[in-house]
Amino acid sequence: MSVSRFDFDTVINRNNTHCEKWDDMQAYFGVSPADGGIPLWVADMEFLPPPAVKEALASMLEGVLGYTGDYREYHAAIAGWMQGRHGWTIKPEWIFATHGIVMAVNTIVQAFCRPGDNVILQTPVYYPFFGAVRNNGCRVTANRLVRNGQGKYEMDFDALEAQMDGRTRMIVLCSPHNPGGRVWTRQELERLAEMCCRHDVLIVSDEIHHDLVYGDAGHPHTVMASLSPEVAARTITCTSATKTFNLAGTLTGNVIISDPALHRQFERQMHRAGMFLPNAFGMAAATAAYTQGDDWLDTLLPYLAANRDAVAQAVAGLSSVSTMPLEGTYLAWLDFSGYCAETGRDMQEVVRRIQQEARLALNHGHTFGPGGESCMRLNFACAKSQLSEALQRFVQVLV
Numbered sequence: 526m527s528v529s530r531f532d533f534d535t536v537i538n539r540n541n542t543h544c545e546k547w548d549d550m551q552a553y554f555g556v557s558p559a560d561g562g563i564p565l566w567v568a569d570m571e572f573l574p575p576p577a578v579k580e581a582l583a584s585m586l587e588g589v590l591g592y593t594g595d596y597r598e599y600h601a602a603i604a605g606w607m608q609g610r611h612g613w614t615i616k617p618e619w620i621f622a623t624h625g626i627v628m629a630v631n632t633i634v635q636a637f638c639r640p641g642d643n644v645i646l647q648t649p650v651y652y653p654f655f656g657a658v659r660n661n662g663c664r665v666t667a668n669r670l671v672r673n674g675q676g677k678y679e680m681d682f683d684a685l686e687a688q689m690d691g692r693t694r695m696i697v698l699c700s701p702h703n704p705g706g707r708v709w710t711r712q713e714l715e716r717l718a719e720m721c722c723r724h725d726v727l728i729v730s731d732e733i734h735h736d737l738v739y740g741d742a743g744h745p746h747t748v749m750a751s752l753s754p755e756v757a758a759r760t761i762t763c764t765s766a767t768k769t770f771n772l773a774g775t776l777t778g779n780v781i782i783s784d785p786a787l788h789r790q791f792e793r794q795m796h797r798a799g800m801f802l803p804n805a806f807g808m809a810a811a812t813a814a815y816t817q818g819d820d821w822l823d824t825l826l827p828y829l830a831a832n833r834d835a836v837a838q839a840v841a842g843l844s845s846v847s848t849m850p851l852e853g854t855y856l857a858w859l860d861f862s863g864y865c866a867e868t869g870r871d872m873q874e875v876v877r878r879i880q881q882e883a884r885l886a887l888n889h890g891h892t893f894g895p896g897g898e899s900c901m902r903l904n905f906a907c908a909k910s911q912l913s914e915a916l917q918r919f920v921q922v923l924v
């Protein structure tokens with residue numbers, strides 16, 4: 526048996542390291558690391574990044590930490606990754622470096638919407654999207670995802686068509702979807718894109734989870750903007766090395782816009798916010814990861830798939846809790862509606878048992894918007910031994 530060059534099994538102590546997931550767990554969930562609490566919430570992983578990232582950052586520390594310039598290597602690294610992993614050809618001049626993707630989505634709303642415009646979100650969805658729309662004076666049109674016969678989310682195309690009514694400026698697509706782990710098929714994306722073209726709706730495609738797709742999903746990730754020149758001309762793509770390679774703290778994202786007019790409009794808003802230069806550490810980390818991180822990612826994905834299966838297996842032991850079959854992401858989406866109906870317990874009691882008795886912190890489903898109320902999100906990107914301990918406690922307090 527070959528031994529992996531990368532270690533995902535060691536449990537790393539992140540306590541008191543200014544780590545949101547561990548150091549804010551007590552404040553948000555009343556779950557303390559000192560009592561053996563395990564955080565399964567914030568979407569970062571309990572793993573060290575690829576060694577090449579550490580080397581790149583260490584070598585920076587030998588030098589002067591001044592302003593950044595000459596982005597050729599950085600842009601080439603992004604373009605190389607998109608071509609190699611996603612078959613998507615991009616030009617360096619299409620790329621913006623932002624201070625993360627949440628910042629990018631906020632800036633996109635500021636750049637392209639007027640106060641009062643409607644923006645469609647397919648809920649339940651990554652909760653900062655709601656803030657990006659509402660904090661910028663726009664209105665969220667919630668388009669609820671529906672569960673199909675396999676228990677997976679599907680888009681409600683009829684409702685979408687009705688919601689594209691002339692006041693709708695934009696849809697923020699989460700692709701792959703968080704939570705629920707859908708990797709939208711080419712056919713689904715084509716149908717959505719066709720509708721957006723017909724109704725003149727801008728597409729913001731947040732593809733930050735695009736590398737975290739499982740081989741057994743049955744289909745690869747499709748880049749929305751790669752569908753056709755017509756779709757590319759109305760699509761703003763958001764990606765990042767931070768999710769793929771566990772570099773979230775470097776808070777550096779890619780916004781990729783091929784249409785020159787949209788590109789200029791976004792650039793003006795970036796400049797109004799004083800966003801001219803990328804973060805030097807984020808840029809170096811992304812460059813190293815995109816150029817030397819393939820093996821690391823190829824080793825990580827089967828590890829995550831095994832953890833995903835362990836979650837599904839543990840939950841299967843609780844007959845009335847269901848977990849959505851995941852095609853991508855490391856975020857299990859657990860539905861307790863059947864459990865509550867069967868046991869007479871409500872979500873408050875489920876949360877109490879999980880937090881107070883099992884000492885686990887999972888994201889509460891209602892924060893993801895309409896459709897998430899009976900759910901919780903469980904981040905399984907951690908060492909096998911840690912996950913196994915967490916799942917044991919989870920099952921114990923719910924039986």
Ligand SMILES: Cc1ncc(COP(=O)(O)O)c(C=O)c1O
Pocket residue numbers: 568624625626627628651699703731733734765767773776777778
């Ligand atoms: C869909 C989605 N977009 C954006 C982000 C965060 O992006 P950033 O950390 O670059 O702001 C996340 C993190 O979980 C996410 O799931």
